[in-house]
Amino acid sequence: MKSVFKSKIFTLVLVAVTLGLLTGFTGVGTHLNGNGGFTSIKAKSNTSSVETLAKCDAGKSSDNKAAKCGDGKSSDNKAAKCGDGKSTDKKAAKCGDGKSTDKKAAKCGDGKSTDKKAAKCGDGKSVDKKAAKCGDGKSTDKKAAKCGDGKSTDKKAAKCGD
Incomplete structure (x- = not known):
C-alpha cells in the first residue's frame, strides 16, 4: 500500500515538475517572442526613425523637418539648407560653413x-x-x-x- 502511495506521489511530483518546466519555458518564450521573436525585435530596431525627412543624403540626420542636409548630422530642425550639417541656425536661409550662430541673417560669408x-x-x-x-x-x-x-x-x- 505504501509503495503504491509513494509511486502515485512520485508520479504527481514528476508531472508537476514537468508541467512547471514546460510552463516556465513557455513563459520565457512568450516573454522573449511576444513581438514575434528576436528577429522581429531586431527588424524593429533597424527601422529608420527619420521617416518624416524630406531628403537626407547619408540617412544619419536627426532633423525631422529639414529640407536638405549635407552629411545628415545637422541638428537644425527648420534650416532650409546647411553646408556641412553642423549649423545650429534654425531660421538662417543660407550659411556658408554651417558654423554661423545668426538666426535671422540673410547671408553670411564665413558663418561667424x-x-x-x-x-x-x-x-x-x-x-x-x-x-x-x-x-x-x-x-x-x-x-x-x-x-x-x-x-x-x-x-x-x-x-x-x-
Whole structure:
C-alpha cells in the first residue's frame, strides 16, 4: 500500500515538475517572442526613425523637418539648407560653413557673423545691425548707407570715403 502511495506521489511530483518546466519555458518564450521573436525585435530596431525627412543624403540626420542636409548630422530642425550639417541656425536661409550662430541673417560669408539684421556682411565680423553694406565688416556705423573701409564712425552720413 505504501509503495503504491509513494509511486502515485512520485508520479504527481514528476508531472508537476514537468508541467512547471514546460510552463516556465513557455513563459520565457512568450516573454522573449511576444513581438514575434528576436528577429522581429531586431527588424524593429533597424527601422529608420527619420521617416518624416524630406531628403537626407547619408540617412544619419536627426532633423525631422529639414529640407536638405549635407552629411545628415545637422541638428537644425527648420534650416532650409546647411553646408556641412553642423549649423545650429534654425531660421538662417543660407550659411556658408554651417558654423554661423545668426538666426535671422540673410547671408553670411564665413558663418561667424553675429549680426542678426545685417543685409550683407563681407567677412562676417561686422557688429553693425542695420548697416546696408559694409566693406570689411569692421564698421561701427549703425545707419550709414555706404562706407568705404568700414572704419567710419559717422552714424548718419550718407557716404563716407574712408
